[in-house]
Amino acid sequence: MVELSITAPGKVILYGEHAVVFGKTALAVSIDLRTKLHLKETGDSLSVNFPDLNKVYSWKLEELQDLRQRLCLDPSQEKPEPCTQEILSYIQNFVSSTCGVNTSDAGIVGFIYLYLKIYTSLPAIAVHVTSDIPIGAGLGSSAALSVCSAGGLYLHSKQRGRPQLAETITDITATPRDLNQLDLTGEEKKKISEWAFMFEKIMHGTPSGIDNSVSTFGGVLAYRSGKMSPVSDLSGLQVLLVNTHVPRNTRELVSAVRNKYSQLPKVIGPMLDAIERVSQTAISTLQTSAGKGFTVDCIEEFKTLEHLIDINHGILTGLGVSHPALSKVVEISATHNIHAKLTGAGGGGFALGLIHPHIHRSQVDRARVDLQGYGYTCYEIDIGGTGIQAWTST
Structure with missing residues (x-):
């Protein structure tokens, strides 16, 4: 059997x-x-x-x-x-x-x-x-x-x-x-x-x-x-996933961005190009970090990844796919030195914050308490496994 x-x-x-x-x-x-x-x-x-x-x-x-x-x-x-x-x-x-x-x-x-x-x-x-x-x-x-x-x-x-x-x-x-x-x-x-x-x-x-x-x-x-194409093994990195419990409609959000692009291609186009450069920079940074084993020696790489998270979220907010609940997650996380962004379609749903060796345990714990105080659910999980x-x- x-x-x-x-x-x-x-x-x-x-x-x-x-x-x-x-x-x-x-x-x-x-x-x-x-x-x-x-x-x-x-x-x-x-x-x-x-x-x-x-x-x-x-x-x-x-x-x-x-x-x-x-x-x-x-x-x-x-x-x-x-x-x-x-x-x-x-x-x-x-x-x-x-x-x-x-x-x-x-x-x-x-x-x-x-x-x-x-x-x-x-x-x-x-x-x-x-x-x-x-x-x-x-x-x-x-x-x-x-x-x-x-x-x-x-x-x-x-x-x-x-x-x-x-x-x-x-x-x-x-x-x-x-x-x-x-x-x-x-x-x-x-x-x-x-x-x-x-x-x-x-x-x-x-x-x-x-x-x-x-x-x-x-x-x-x-x-x-x-x-x-595979980028690298991210074993050793974590994220704080935060569920805002705000429902969202992926189809409508995607359609709304497409409509904005049709109306303002010279404005929205460069924003999309900037996201492409964010992704490409993230790829090279992750590959460098992976070569060092994602240890405390990667302090400059971690800073770059955090800057890219901030930039990516800012552009997505400009595209109109954020939500007050997601902004609150980003705001609360920032008070504990955790850089966060929406993930997925936006409009609600989940945000993620990057956790790396330079983030102290107490910072994560305090962030979780504050976020849960707003009714959000937090998952501290490994990524890239x-x-x-x-x-x-x-």
């Missing part, structure tokens, strides 16, 4: 929000908030449990085999293919009619599509998914789910039929220490990221691909005009 545990991280944008839409560079980095998926072979059905959302789905294999036959889906484990609108609608109706849930539940729809496409012979499996990542906050929660789902299904399809170890576990909520870690190859990660991108397309329509890439490979990625990780019983 094959069992797998998968974890994948969320992400934040360090520099480059909104300008990336206009072909400029953005830096996205993995964060130490993770989604976890456990998969085991069991019974005669597919069951998917999302306890965080209080949702459980279950289908007999016969139902799913019939669904695949009706859709004329050919398994293509090594060839990730996007879901057509016709197939998407059919799976949505299938979920709605068999479970009585809203067809907008794209997460389970994406999972079923990958399940039907990746396996040659559909297996009876139980899947259990939990997450530390706040949903809908711009921290890559859907991408982490996509990567965990793609990783679990793809790796399980490859593991099936291999000899079983003498001891396995039976607890569906098993922790990774109960299993043996897999050393994933670069090609396996590439394939997982490609399948996760197919999942993301179902979730979001036209995603950039940066979220699933960061979640799969970890570290920090520079993204520009559809092309991504590992991407997808997998453990197995075989």
Whole structure:
């Protein structure tokens, strides 16, 4: 009996929000908030449990085999293919009619599509998914789910039929220490990221691909005009993530910046160019800092990164995508010598403050107390760590 545990991280944008839409560079980095998926072979059905959302789905294999036959889906484990609108609608109706849930539940729809496409012979499996990542906050929660789902299904399809170890576990909520870690190859990660991108397309329509890439490979990625490249290992750096709990609409914020650019191209254009220069300077500074191990010897590099945070936030504020709550986070953080900026679309949501070896522990503690006093939620987390990780019983 094959069992797998998968974890994948969320992400934040360090520099480059909104300008990336206009072909400029953005830096996205993995964060130490993770989604976890456990998969085991069991019974005669597919069951998917999302306890965080209080949702459980279950289908007999016969139902799913019939669904695949009706859709004329050919398994293509090594060839990730996007879901057509016709197939998407059919799976949505299938979920709605068999479970009585809203067809907008794209997460389970994406999972079923990958399940039907990746396996040659559909297996009876139980899947259990939990997450530390706040949903809908711009921290890559859907991408982490996509990567965990793609990783679990793809790796399980490859593991099936291999000899079983003498001891396995039976607890569906098993922790990774109960299993043996897999050393994933670069090609396996590439394939997982490609399948996760197919999942993301179902979730979001036209995603950039940066979220699933960061979640799969970890570290920090520079993204520009559809092309991504790793920058450096940021292990040793932290950020203070602050959730303002102010809802925001990414689509509207992006549209508003685009409208401003159309109306004032000679004004907005140079602002976007300045953000590009911020991102490029950040890349070279991070690479220099990484070479020194992000130690106290990087004092000048840390100062540069802090200046770039201030500049980036100032430009984004000028573009109209900040919010009084985000300004308050920046203001409070500054009183404790922590440089902060909005991250993501803005208009609410999250801000981040850079924590480095020259920031004293007491400064962070006092900042957290003050920020929480305004009703904000704080997460002190490592950035730039590992991407997808997998453990197995075989």
